[in-house]
Amino acid sequence: MIKVAEEPILNANIPDGPIETKWKTHKANIKLVSPANKRKYTVIVVGTGLAGGSAAASLGELGYNVLNFCIQDTPRRAHSVAAQGGINAAKNYQNDGDSVWRLFYDTVKGGDFRAREANVYRLAEMSANIIDQCAAQGVPFAREYGGTLANRSFGGAQVSRTFYARGQTGQQLLLGCYSSLMRQVDAGRVKLFPRREMLDLVVVDGRARGIVCRNLVTGAIESYAADAVLLATGGYSTVFFLSTNAVNCNVTAAWRCHKRGAFFANPCYTQIHPTCIPLAGASQSKLTLMSESLRNDGRVWVPKNKGDKRPPSQIPEDERDYFLERLYPAFGNLVPRDIASRAAKRMCDTGYGVGNTGYAVYLDFSDAIQRLGRDVVRERYGNLFDMYHEITNESPYETPMRIYPAPHYTMGGLWVDYNLMSTIPGLHVLGEANFSDHGANRLGASALMQGLADGYFVIPYTLGHYLADSGVLKNKVTTDHPAFKEAAAAAAEQTKRLVGARGKKTVREFHWELGRIMWDHVGMSRNAKGLEGAIRDIRALREDFWKNVSVGGSDGDFNKNLEFAGRVADFMELGELMAIDALHRNESCGGHFREEYQTPEGEAMRDDKNFCYVGAWQWSGNASEPVLHKEDLEFDYVHLAQRSYK
Amino acid sequence: MKFNIKVWRQAGPNAKGGFKSYAVDGILPEMSLLEMLDVLNEQLTKQGEEPVAFDSDCREGICGTCGLVVNGMAHGSRLKCTTCELRMRHFEDGATVTIEPFRAKSFPIIKDLVVDRSAFDRIIAAGGYISVNAGSAPDANAVLVPKDIAEKAMDSAACIGCGACVAACPNASASLFVSAKITQFALLPQGQAERERRALRMVEQMDKEGFGNCSNHAECEAACPKGISIGNIATMRREYMRAAARYEERAEAAGAG
Numbered sequence: 001m002i003k004v005a006e007e008p009i010l011n012a013n014i015p016d017g018p019i020e021t022k023w024k025t026h027k028a029n030i031k032l033v034s035p036a037n038k039r040k041y042t043v044i045v046v047g048t049g050l051a052g053g054s055a056a057a058s059l060g061e062l063g064y065n066v067l068n069f070c071i072q073d074t075p076r077r078a079h080s081v082a083a084q085g086g087i088n089a090a091k092n093y094q095n096d097g098d099s100v101w102r103l104f105y106d107t108v109k110g111g112d113f114r115a116r117e118a119n120v121y122r123l124a125e126m127s128a129n130i131i132d133q134c135a136a137q138g139v140p141f142a143r144e145y146g147g148t149l150a151n152r153s154f155g156g157a158q159v160s161r162t163f164y165a166r167g168q169t170g171q172q173l174l175l176g177c178y179s180s181l182m183r184q185v186d187a188g189r190v191k192l193f194p195r196r197e198m199l200d201l202v203v204v205d206g207r208a209r210g211i212v213c214r215n216l217v218t219g220a221i222e223s224y225a226a227d228a229v230l231l232a233t234g235g236y237s238t239v240f241f242l243s244t245n246a247v248n249c250n251v252t253a254a255w256r257c258h259k260r261g262a263f264f265a266n267p268c269y270t271q272i273h274p275t276c277i278p279l280a281g282a283s284q285s286k287l288t289l290m291s292e293s294l295r296n297d298g299r300v301w302v303p304k305n306k307g308d309k310r311p312p313s314q315i316p317e318d319e320r321d322y323f324l325e326r327l328y329p330a331f332g333n334l335v336p337r338d339i340a341s342r343a344a345k346r347m348c349d350t351g352y353g354v355g356n357t358g359y360a361v362y363l364d365f366s367d368a369i370q371r372l373g374r375d376v377v378r379e380r381y382g383n384l385f386d387m388y389h390e391i392t393n394e395s396p397y398e399t400p401m402r403i404y405p406a407p408h409y410t411m412g413g414l415w416v417d418y419n420l421m422s423t424i425p426g427l428h429v430l431g432e433a434n435f436s437d438h439g440a441n442r443l444g445a446s447a448l449m450q451g452l453a454d455g456y457f458v459i460p461y462t463l464g465h466y467l468a469d470s471g472v473l474k475n476k477v478t479t480d481h482p483a484f485k486e487a488a489a490a491a492a493e494q495t496k497r498l499v500g501a502r503g504k505k506t507v508r509e510f511h512w513e514l515g516r517i518m519w520d521h522v523g524m525s526r527n528a529k530g531l532e533g534a535i536r537d538i539r540a541l542r543e544d545f546w547k548n549v550s551v552g553g554s555d556g557d558f559n560k561n562l563e564f565a566g567r568v569a570d571f572m573e574l575g576e577l578m579a580i581d582a583l584h585r586n587e588s589c590g591g592h593f594r595e596e597y598q599t600p601e602g603e604a605m606r607d608d609k610n611f612c613y614v615g616a617w618q619w620s621g622n623a624s625e626p627v628l629h630k631e632d633l634e635f636d637y638v639h640l641a642q643r644s645y646k
Numbered sequence: 647m648k649f650n651i652k653v654w655r656q657a658g659p660n661a662k663g664g665f666k667s668y669a670v671d672g673i674l675p676e677m678s679l680l681e682m683l684d685v686l687n688e689q690l691t692k693q694g695e696e697p698v699a700f701d702s703d704c705r706e707g708i709c710g711t712c713g714l715v716v717n718g719m720a721h722g723s724r725l726k727c728t729t730c731e732l733r734m735r736h737f738e739d740g741a742t743v744t745i746e747p748f749r750a751k752s753f754p755i756i757k758d759l760v761v762d763r764s765a766f767d768r769i770i771a772a773g774g775y776i777s778v779n780a781g782s783a784p785d786a787n788a789v790l791v792p793k794d795i796a797e798k799a800m801d802s803a804a805c806i807g808c809g810a811c812v813a814a815c816p817n818a819s820a821s822l823f824v825s826a827k828i829t830q831f832a833l834l835p836q837g838q839a840e841r842e843r844r845a846l847r848m849v850e851q852m853d854k855e856g857f858g859n860c861s862n863h864a865e866c867e868a869a870c871p872k873g874i875s876i877g878n879i880a881t882m883r884r885e886y887m888r889a890a891a892r893y894e895e896r897a898e899a900a901g902a903g
Binding site for chain 2: 285
């Protein structure tokens with residue numbers, strides 16, 4: 001039985017007034033920190049991806065003292081670097097009818113009406129500034145011959161609003177952001193702490209005042225005090241073990257904040273990306289994404305006959321089922337990700353899948369190559385084709401790609417209000433780590449947009465308001481405070497316990513098992529029975545983990561096993577919360593598909609009467625008994641409707 | 647497939663290192679070299695021996711974290727391929743695979759195969775940026791960049807900062823890395839305001855970090871997983887000369903001295 005909080009309604013602090021002017025009004029009303037006072041404040045930023053890096057750089061530019069932490073050896077390697085396809089912006093450079101309104105509308109609809117309207121509108125408004133900022137930083141976006149910016153289309157939109165830098169848009173935006181960050185490092189306003197893993201949040205008098213982290217080279221437990229903490233530590237797709245995320249991506253920093261009082265919102269909203277290279281073997285460490293942009297020119301199909309094992313070239317045109325084009329004629333291959341993933345899964349589950357395992361569909365470029373020529377196709381997708389070739393030993397120029405969905409992004413995350421502040425005053429959460437803008441499904445090319453909007457254009461305003469309003473300056477805290485001592489001691493104790501564990505199973509084996517449970521029962525398609533079983537299995541696995549895991553090595557130096565052990569321990573708790581959240585949400589929406597709730601055509605069926613809210617979970621001290629708080633969602637501008645891409 | 651892995655083990659920065667050999671079995675041809683090391687590490691953990699420390703993250707060739715010298719070559723012998731993308735089907739079954747860290751004075755070893763490449767960050771901090779505060783940018787289409795220029799800038803910008811160029815160079819020069827950034831910004835109209843300062847400061851920092859000089863071996867280009875051309879180094883030299891001449895003129899004219 002789920003415990004629901006007595007005084008539920010979470011206040012998101014959304015400004016009054018029409019949606020078009022909310023942000024403007026808010027900016028005019030919030031408090032400011034004067035230029036001379038900014039240097040008196042210290043701000044901790046955890047994470048150096050698009051959200052964290054842009055926040056740290058922008059706050060440095062404003063004159064704050066910034067301490068910026070990351071687990072990588074340099075900020076430039078944060079996982080934003082791997083984003084391929086592009087970044088959306090309502091520039092309407094193509095004269096094709098785009099506008100802030102349309103981007104807003106597409107995002108709310110794409111998120112299956114489970115996002116907060118005011119946040120999404122602000123995001124759409126800022127999208128254009130982001131492109132300006134990045135172009136000015138020297139990001140080499142794709143251009144037309146005349147020198148203007150080029151665009152391409154992405155899923156869930158009928159306009160061309162995606163800006164890109166070949167298949168490396170995330171890398172280029174991150175390097176732009178990193179260069180601005182390093183400029184602030186040079187100016188002495190940002191101090192970098194690479195190879196540090198945040199292990200706890202320090203809360204003093206109800207406010208976030210610092211962090212405890214482990215130095216991943218020396219093993220030392222370090223404490224840092226500040227006037228506010230910004231968390232930009234990304235998503236938790238690696239709970240599935242196999243995902244498109246980097247192997248070091250984890251939920252630990254966010255989870256430790258959750259355990260200190262930050263609510264975790266919509267944990268069950270995970271995105272399974274339709275176009276990834278299928279699993280090949282049991283020792284595989286990750287799945288590789290093939291950018292959604294490929295669906296601009298690639299056509300998805302399976303054979304019309306079940307179990308047809310002929311090579312694709314020998315299957316004649318009239319024996320192919322271009323199922324996305326057949327099912328969704330208006331959007332065709334460019335339907336949103338959740339829809340495309342589920343359609344592919346359905347085809348494979350019913351016996352139409354291809355490849356050795358039968359768990360793959362074709363993504364075919366032969367039409368595009370015929371229409372545009374090999375050179376144009378190479379110019380658009382060359383690096384992706386090379387990557388595919390290198391991994392599978394097959395050339396997409398000669399034979400269709402085989403693709404299958406894989407965990408890719410998590411829409412859920414720590415709950416934040418309109419100011420990006422969590423339920424712990426002073427703790428702000430940015431980018432994928434928060435829950436705010438994508439509802440139950442994120443549209444392609446919107447993650448980069450959100451990360452940068454949060455860091456460049458939202459937090460520089462809302463953080464100033466918090467600092468000026470909270471009076472933290474008059475109440476400086478140092479790491480001598482007992483709260484720091486307590487947190488550091490707890491972190492050291494857990495580290496000691498893990499490093500001393502000499503059981504029979506490796507950390508990786510536990511992670512793999514957890515991943516199987518999550519993928520089978522809390523993945524693309526869920527049902528009550530499976531979820532109940534998953535909850536039982538996760539609890540048992542967690543218990544076994546603490547008894548039977550083997551870590552080894554020393555806690556006094558570089559120890560990957562130890563790092564992973566701490567992360568897997570947290571995933572064991574998060575996994576259960578995801579299942580609990582998925583079980584309680586008796587509806588299907590976006591990436592959360594409950595088999596009991598579907599239309600006759602197999603599409604997601606929402607229950608707006610009972611579930612039009614954000615489910616934000618409070619840690620109760622016991623991973624199996626979280627407390628549910630609700631933030632009701634109101635749709636004043638985009639009317640609730642069954643999502644249709646037909 | 648079976649392999650004999652001969653791998654560099656070194657307990658810490660100041661410890662004495664040496665090769666150690668391990669046998670692994672059951673490796674599939676589609677596995678990457680790093681996945682083979684995962685298998686080895688699982689094996690070692692189960693035997694109570696300390697796993698081999700190595701860095702990796704995205705495992706799809708874009709983050710630049712991984713970097714090993716495989717059979718004497720940075721990122722192995724495949725062209726335009728990072729270590730994490732290197733598949734075992736390119737090796738002969740039963741072969742010995744020698745794995746070492748990137749070796750350079752400016753990349754001190756942390757442990758086993760993990761090195762410290764923070765020198766690269768300090769070079770970028772010295773000038774690898776365009777100074778534009780958030781919020782102060784003009785409309786993106788207000789500054790036109792011809793398509794061919796944008797493409798060339800992108801070719802240089804594709805660098806992932808892995809350091810293979812340094813590891814491959816007999817002089818341990820960082821010229822390819824530094825020149826790629828200088829070239830990207832020198833090509834773009836947005837990069838003009840700080841063009842001279844950037845070239846001077848980045849080159850100066852590169853020297854300070856103890857990297858060697860470029861003497862045109864072109865090993866860097868061959869090792870680069872992103873195909874960055876040594877043409878960038880020629881550009882860097884021109885940029886440096888040009889900057890050395892002009893920067894002083896401008897500084898004098900501005901009365902700075």
